Amino acid sequence: MSWDEATAYRITETGQRVNAVEVELHFQLGLWAVVGRDDDRRTVRTRDGETLTLRPLAH
Secondary structure, eight states, X not given: OOGGGOSEEEEXXXXXXXXXXXXXXXXXXXXXXXXXXXXXXXXXXXXXXXXXXXXXXXX
């Protein structure tokens, strides 16, 4: 599944599931910044400097 079609995502490092609204809020509030993009994942850096990989989940 592509990033744009997904409504939920999995944080690879923690196994945590986050929905599209949560992801968007993290970006808008500046808690996460995208540092890498692929069709099937985003790599983000948190305000604390931690790197996370988000993968879209199938519906």
